[in-house]
Amino acid sequence: MPAIEDSAARTAPPSGLRERKKRRTRDTLIRSALELFSLKGYERTTVDEIAEAAEVSQRTFFRYFANKEEVALAMQTSVDALFLATLRSRPAAEAPLPALRGAVLDTWEGAGEVIESVVPLELHMRTYRMIESTPQLLAARLRKLSEVEEQLTREIARREGLDLGADPRPHVLVAAFGGVMRVTARIWGERGEGGLEDLRLLTVAYLDQLGPALAGNWRA
Incomplete structure (x- = not known):
């Protein structure tokens, strides 16, 4: 034997x-x-x-x-994993919102390489639009994003040393952040044109409005 x-x-x-x-x-x-x-x-x-x-x-x-x-959502799932790993590597002293924004920017830097190691970037962007316009896939994507946001919430709480049962701020912040990410994806998809760089610029522009929109006086 x-x-x-x-x-x-x-x-x-x-x-x-x-x-x-x-x-x-x-x-x-x-x-x-x-x-x-x-x-x-x-x-x-x-x-x-x-x-x-x-x-x-x-x-x-x-x-x-x-x-x-x-399989339709596989590349988005890979980018989600890259984003979570990038957030975990951000400086410990960084405040929550800057950490999320910085993780987004860092993820955009590496996302193209991750995507193109599997599929052409242009095919990925067509798939991105297909997901936004296909109800079954969009529902599945939103379910997946809900799981990702829960992971983000736990990571923000860990970084800040907070008890999620007693402090709602990580949930509130990630809910607002996730909303920005979803609305920029929808707007970009509805435009029907533009590449990864256009989506990145739109996302950053909207993220930069998050703090002022929540805390600012809109009538000033």
Whole structure:
């Protein structure tokens, strides 16, 4: 028995190689799905077609994604993870709103590279608009954003040493921040044109209005 186990260990691919293969398969599924969505539309694209385009089985598709929604939102999920990691790396002494704004700017710096490692940036932006204009995907995206905002709230509370059960400020701040992010995505999507830089500039412009809008005298 030990000899058999040793032989199996020698013939199995190294764990690093396995992970790279899994990453390539996942990326191929995402790229194939987004290309088909762009060509045929989300509703008219089937999981079988995605698997065929990626040259894998339907069973392999479901190893990586639970459904079409998940693969459609995969790149947004990756950017969300980058944003959360970036916020956690901001200076500890930074106030909550500047930390969120700084994390947004830092995320924009790295988002393009993260996206283009999987799909062309132009395809990602078409997908972004598709999500905004597809009720099923938009609902799924909003559910995901609710989870992200909960994580942001906990991180802000941790940074500030606050008890969320006793202090509502992290919830209030993140709710306002999340609202800005959602409204800029909607406005950008409705314009029907512009790239990642246009979305970044719109987001920053609206974030810079957050403090004055909440605390300022609008009639002054």
